[in-house]
Amino acid sequence: MSTLLYAQSGGMTAVINASAVGVMRACAASGVPFLAARHGILGVLEEDLVAPGALDASVLARISRTPGGTFGSCRFDLPPFDEAPALHERLFAVLEAHEVRWLLYNGGNGSMDTVRQLHLSAQRLGYPLTVVGIPKTIDNDLLGTDFSPGYPSAAKYLATSYLEASLDLASLYVRKPRLFVMETMGRNVGWLAASTSIVQRLAPDEGPHLVLLPETPFRTETVFPRVEETLSRLGFCSLVVAEGVKDEAGRLLSMRGVEAGRYVQLGGAGLALAQRLAQEFGVKYHVAVPDYLQRAAAHWASPIDYEVADRLGEFAVETALAGISAAMVAVERQGEAPYRYRCVTVPIDTPANRERGFPPQWIDASGCGVNEDFQRWLAPLIEGTLPTPCRGGLPDVHLPAWESLPKRCAPWSAP
Amino acid sequence: MSTLLYAQSGGMTAVINASAVGVMRACAASGVPFLAARHGILGVLEEDLVAPGALDASVLARISRTPGGTFGSCRFDLPPFDEAPALHERLFAVLEAHEVRWLLYNGGNGSMDTVRQLHLSAQRLGYPLTVVGIPKTIDNDLLGTDFSPGYPSAAKYLATSYLEASLDLASLYVRKPRLFVMETMGRNVGWLAASTSIVQRLAPDEGPHLVLLPETPFRTETVFPRVEETLSRLGFCSLVVAEGVKDEAGRLLSMRGVEAGRYVQLGGAGLALAQRLAQEFGVKYHVAVPDYLQRAAAHWASPIDYEVADRLGEFAVETALAGISAAMVAVERQGEAPYRYRCVTVPIDTPANRERGFPPQWIDASGCGVNEDFQRWLAPLIEGTLPTPCRGGLPDVHLPAWESLPKRCAPWSAP
Incomplete structure (x- = not known):
């Protein structure tokens, strides 16, 4: 049965697990089996996969508010097919063994290039895969989105x-x-x-x-x-x-x-x-x-950030199921006070391996400060507070011991 | 008319202003005029005093939750009278000019020694002053209290x-x-x-x-x-x-x-x-x-800490008005789960210039960790959360521009 595979990549954020939960909820709603790779694309290569199964809403809520990456992350940029064909072949062997038809990769600009490479390889190999990127970075350096969750x-x-x-x-x-x-x-x-x-x-x-x-x-x-x-x-x-x-x-x-x-x-x-x-x-x-x-700092997360991270996870599933590949889901600002947005998709070339610097027009002439235009832009993104569920006075995080799926492929070690 | 003078000293805490508010509220309730010195004992020497007057409950609540010291702090240990008679005479000239009969000093172990020195000088000079210390330090190194607010x-x-x-x-x-x-x-x-x-x-x-x-x-x-x-x-x-x-x-x-x-x-x-x-x-x-x-980090303050800091401010006023001098107000643990305590006074010699180290019996044998007995002691002190009122997504702090009282004494500069 066709499955959807999700993985987390790069440095963590306070809200990346909200995206994971958005993905899980949307999969459950649409009846698509959900798999996650442990430690990003390296987990796919090692066939280190988990299938959390049906989780109840209170568990999902706790995962959402837990910082770090619940499925683990990695720092690994997938090279293009021609530079490492064995790597790509291994990846697709694992995807095929688990009937993965949709792959969602949650990361920054390097991870978006991995999305691009996976899409190109799928086309080259004739493998029916839809690959969608979910943005995430505290650096806010992804192009094509009003802001990056985190x-x-x-x-x-x-x-x-x-x-x-x-x-x-x-x-x-x-x-x-x-x-x-x-x-x-x-x-x-x-x-x-x-x-x-x-x-x-x-x-x-x-x-x-x-x-x-x-x-x-x-x-x-x-x-x-x-x-x-x-x-x-x-x-x-x-x-x-x-x-x-x-x-x-x-x-x-x-x-x-x-x-x-x-x-x-x-x-x-x-x-x-x-x-x-x-x-x-x-x-x-x-x-x-x-x-x-x-x-x-999930105990002091931005409510908008949390909401958008979750919604983009959900929207990434909708995008993938609609067959839109080589895209990153993103937010487009529609209003402020309060912040309003809509979810959009942008071609993966927009963010992949590119960097959105801080706009020069928001830096003051001395180079020692930033101006009010930036502050106006930021203000609606940090409004409000979320109550933080606690246990023993600390955030009530959820640290699941995800069980690995049995392997279907041969063991793999880096070539 | 007899007045009560309050001042803050040493490094700040997230909850010291809750003690200030406890003092102000108790003064208002008992009809005692409240004065504060800016920047601790140095503000007394410089006759840098403020009289906030009647503040409404919502302003007091915002001051309570504002970190830093609303009246300013200093790092200055008052030497004994014999080492600096001119300093003591100046202090008492200022106290007399403003009819100060009760002095509350909110600080750590050095500040408690200042309380002691002030009490001794008052006796020596025959000045009718009641001096009470209010504990405050994030280091938790004050003797005589279950914990130090902060x-x-x-x-x-x-x-x-x-x-x-x-x-x-x-x-x-x-x-x-x-x-x-x-x-x-x-x-x-x-x-x-x-x-x-x-x-x-x-x-x-x-x-x-x-x-x-x-x-x-x-x-x-x-x-x-x-x-x-x-x-x-x-x-x-x-x-x-x-x-x-x-x-x-x-x-x-x-x-x-x-x-x-x-x-x-x-x-x-x-x-x-x-x-x-x-x-x-x-x-x-x-x-x-x-x-x-x-x-x-007032945005993540401990509810018990906040409550105790406020209550000790109030209790310090009660203690001072009862004429108990050369004392520090303190908490005595009465129960856990939830934390229960009562307010007590301890002789100022107990905390003054002494340090309460971390108990050896709570350090593990290797010296690389602490044991569960300590964790059980700490647990009730960090339970729960307080909602943090926000403005623009940041804690809604209150930064009053306290107006200085007209000076009644000659200008002073350090001898």
């Missing part, structure tokens, strides 16, 4: 955390000037760092006083005077810096305070920046690096 | 954040072993790092696999084998490390990977530990340093 929740978490920390900073400000630096993820794009700027709408003096993005080279001649001015005006200064901020020569900020060649990356951009500023201005500093916390 | 919220935040991050880590674990290290605050005591161990009750395999406290010297011969065993069993390993962890020679862990004398502290214990383990085991790592976030 980003609004990370943005809401970072803005909230920044606001709270800045109030703590401000409490102590008067007697000795001090700095606070928060380092966000974002190697190439500044969407996450920029999200904290929304605090300026609520509490202008709380900052962030500078927001440094990978899209703009770091220049001491613009950053230092602004820090100095803020320190003398308020007695404190707070900066948000994306981990991928580079200087004008393209070197990561985090390498600057370091003996040449000693470490590839030392302590990240936040610490490097704080140390340089502390040396320059003789002030104390604190550095926060939320790291995984920002992409896993 | 700690349960920080513990709940750290345990939740750790759980969420560990689920993210586990999603990617299979193919390449990896480490996650979370660094908590705690220079001398391990209460905060230990709090994450409560995740083991919910999800044993999620760890934390090692919890390293300042109370136990770091020993590679116990840490490394446990990391190795966990990596080979699960494919990942996560550690929680207090910033103040030291080796057997008493050197901070964070200085070990560094050229001698080059930096006093480099990147903290978390990064230093991750780098050493990564080098030893050839694995990738992530390091999270929540820093201020852990003591400001």
